[in-house]
Amino acid sequence: MARLVMILLGVDYLRTRWRGLLWLGCVSVLLGVVAFVDALDNAIYFPMTPLAVVLLLEGLATLVVARSGIGGQRTLRQVKGLSFCLAALLILAGHHHGHFVLSMIFATLFLADGLLQIVSARVVRFRTWRLAMAVGVFEILVAIFFYQPYPTHYVGTVPYCLGLGLIFGGWNLLLLASRLRRLDHNPGMDQADAVPAETAQTLHTASDAPDLTLWDGPPEPGEHALVVHVWTPVGSARGEARRQPLVDRYIAAVDRDGVISTGHAALESPEGIYISLYPAEEIDRSPDDFTRILRATRENDVPGKFQPDYQTEARAWCPSTVQVRIRNYDPERLRRFWDAYRQDTTYNLTYRNCSSTVSHALEAALEGASARVWRQARGWRPLWRLLTTPELWVAAQIRKRAKTMAWTPGLTLDYARALSMLADPRPSGWASMTRMALGQMRRQRQDWREAAQRAEAGEDQQAGHVASAANAGSARPRGND
Template identity: 30%
Template sequence: MLKLGLFLIGARSFAASAHYALMGGVLLIACGFLGVIVPDDQGVRIGLAILGLGLATRACVYVGGLVLHSGLTVATLILSLLFLLVSLVWMAAPVIGARPAAVALAVAFTIDGLSRLPLIALVRFERWRDGVLLASGELLLAWVLASEWLIPAYKSLALLSGISLSVSGHSLLRLALLMHNGGPFGSLHDFLTGDLRSWHREIPKGRRPECEKQSASLAVRLYIWTPKFAVAGSTSWPLVDRYLMTFGEGGKPSAGHAALGIDSDLYLSHWPVSEISAGIRDLPHVFYSGRNKDMPGLFPPSYAFECEDWIPADQCIEFRTRNADAVRAYWNAYRQNTAYNITDRNCSIVVANALELAMEGHLRTRHPWLRLARLLVHPALWQASYLRSRAHHMCWTPGLVLDYANLLKQVVEPSGRAASSLSVVRTR
């Protein structure tokens, strides 16, 4: 979440204050070590009360923001209330003790860890063992917190707080290093992306094109064909038909589609040459991401071509960007390989990468640290970071890209409208 906020503000904003990132990173890491070695539980409890107050305030802002943005669904309401409950229990640690706070946090880690494992098992991406290790680490940490195995509750909470501060400090140190090496035109996309997946190998490394500072603001249009809309007579499979695929008449599957256009000369879309045939029981086989699942792909030249060849999109989101050159460089590199893989080289992965490149530095400002502080309490940024982490343990799909883009829209253009449903007529 911190990384995404830094990325949206961009390297140019932080270039003049890279030394603050360096000092902040060192300070956070030092505080993290201090939290680990603090000797008595009373100081820890006071610290937990202060931290819990901040978390509870942020949780209230999160829930309120969801309501105001009409983004409150059953799932997000449950997650928000859990977050609020954990925060309140943590804040009450000086009165009720560290034990209830540790148990509440253990429950949160258990839910998060268990929700990641099925996604990893479904996709089995190239470094799936690392993903399992990370999820297992969450479950182990939950066990340590709940059972007080080897470490007392107050000490385990101090350890967790120290680790959290150290990770944030490491992010700021990486930012300072990037600023030192790349200057105001250094790209932060490597800083944002994780190492579990290899989706970003086509993205040019290092500096962004300097000509972007003279470029005009161009319209970015994200087109989404949702799975349920893409096939007639689709059956309802909660969550599956939103984020994976749905099945229509005769068992015809559809995972939907995503494409992105900038101005009139740049259109990003990737599609398999042959349709994928599968049933609901074949999902583990279809979503396996091994290289033996690569198939020939094609690049439709325009949205008009896709409308004529198939059907118009049912959702559209529009942004503004000055980073068209960076997106064009990425697309030129990506098209050197036509291979399509449903979980490693698909239409949604192309669009997610391109959208992030287009949004890098969109919130640049003369006061980046103040803007970052405001972003850290923005509910949509928390949700977007959560969706992004889930995509890296599964894959980007049209449903995930749609939700992610809507959340980014709330962050970078708060007065703008979210995805608009297009009035379309099915042609087949």
């Protein structure tokens, strides 16, 4: 997550605060060790009940205002609210059953993530696959620790998790501070096959950036915005795809004839930049050879080509299935990335494909986006706002999974959606969303009052017409009886 924070806030903002980040990291690691050690016996001094009450209140508040969110933001808020409420209720339930259920949940999550990381690293064989496998083994060991009752019979589950979270979070802050101390450009932009260091110099554009604010929704189709085009595996399959949950969403779809479709991703900017990497010759994606070409090794490198524009690609294939639009981006950084990246047309199905290209380009375009949004906020507020936004944690997990497996159109789509929430922020805090919800309620009540007034005015007008007609009839001269 450290690199993602550096990408979104930019080195200019973070470099002047590296000492503060260093101290925060040290304090976080220390508190995490204290919480973890405290949970190793049955005498737990951690305030469990206050923590559960805070989680419950935050979860309920998030659920109340979740309906004010838009699209994926609404779903994410609902998941967050339900998770917080469930954890709080299990903590408050206490005794053996609540702690046992929590331990099983956390252990299963660690086990699934560790196994997935080991399997994917073994199959894909990316550059640091051995380190990824070691991390996966560590996660499995943590899962075993949560599964077995020793030494507290599951009573210390919450302090264990909180301690591990503080330790890992503090370690990330320490790594971030140590990198910022000696950097003059953003390592999040450094790709071995992408941008050299001299072309990734930070641009000092925060001072002349326009004032930005919170938006109520994504950009309209005709609005000036960066567009991420995604052809999903199911949507781009030539024949009717056999539905396989999750697999056809994030990996590949297989049609009735056994042909594999992996989808596609491209990026388009209003300045005329179109980034779409595709193999120069179609790769054989039969089920027999698909496992072999998944490896991120040099023998699987093939010549690639960049498509000229979206209209040409859409006519030759089909229109993109989903589009993600982002207002707040830096066209100059995107141009510098593109000038360097397009010098190499190598294509690899795993480590240098259409999706990885779009993801790297998107990160280059959004460097410093959060700092531009909150540039009027002083001190640590931009960092705090970023760290407390749920989309940051979602984007970090997607980025981690893509780095240990491979960038796919499905992961790129979710990553672009999460980054769009960070670059073009909607009201994120429950207090802000509550104010927005109350504003909507006030506008709705005002519309109701105006409708009632119009209806009442219409009834009065109709009554006036009836009265006028009656008066006219009574004034008419009568004949002789």
